[in-house]
Amino acid sequence: MSRRRAREQAERLLASVGVPEPRRVLRGYPHQLSGGMRQRITIAMALSCDPEVLFADEPTTALDVTVQKQIMRLLHRRRDERDMAMVLVSHDLSVVADHADEVIVMYAGRIVERGPAQAVFTTPRMRYTEALLRAVPDLSAPNHTRLAVIDGRPPDLVAPPSGCRFHPRCPFARERCRSDEPPLTSAHDRSHACWYPADEPEGAHHGR
Ligand code: SF4
Secondary structure, eight states, rough: OHHHHHHHHHHHHHHHHSSSHHHHHTTTTGSSHHHHHHHHHHHHHHHHHSSSEEESSSTTTSSSHHHHHHHHHHHHHHHHHTTOOOEEEEEOOHHHHOOSSSEEEEEEEEEEEEEEEEHHSSSSSSHHHHHHHHSSTTTTTTTTTTOOOOOOOOSSSSSSSSSSSSSGGOTTTHHHHHHHHHHHHETTEEEOSSSSTTTOOOOOOOTO
16 A cells, blocks of 8 residues: 555554554654553554464463453454454463353373363462462452462473473372373363363272
């Protein structure tokens, strides 16, 4: 398109993501803008080619909580208006719980659990998902309650642990977890990769 049309479209896009005075901002430099404004502009750039799928990798990292909310609301609105799918990559479980229909949990490069957001958050199956959810601070807990953590460190991906990659950090690990990698098993609309999932009674594994 011509230079003039490109400029007009850029102004329209910046206005559509809530950037005030888009004409002036278009002549500015990134360091003259706040983190939230820069994020809005990045979203405008991502939307400029009318994608069917928007891949939002940590879209709210490094933003304060109020701006996080504005950015997520904006992404949500644009997604609905454009009938576009969105893949949201985030380590922030509250953002995921608020915005995802379906959740995929990954550990050390592998998918370890998948399912509708509500089901995964209320009844996690894979032990890593369970531990992650337990590590979310509970604001209603009494003062000085110790925060739950996942022991150990993320694995070395060059030489990942054998069997289930989570086994060195999993309090439920048994011999089988160390030697055999659990396959991603599906039932109905959920999948998990764990030999001893959280919602199966202990006795269900006898003989394995
Ligand atoms: S397969 Fe074993 S080590 Fe891995 S998450 Fe399940 S119980 Fe823990």
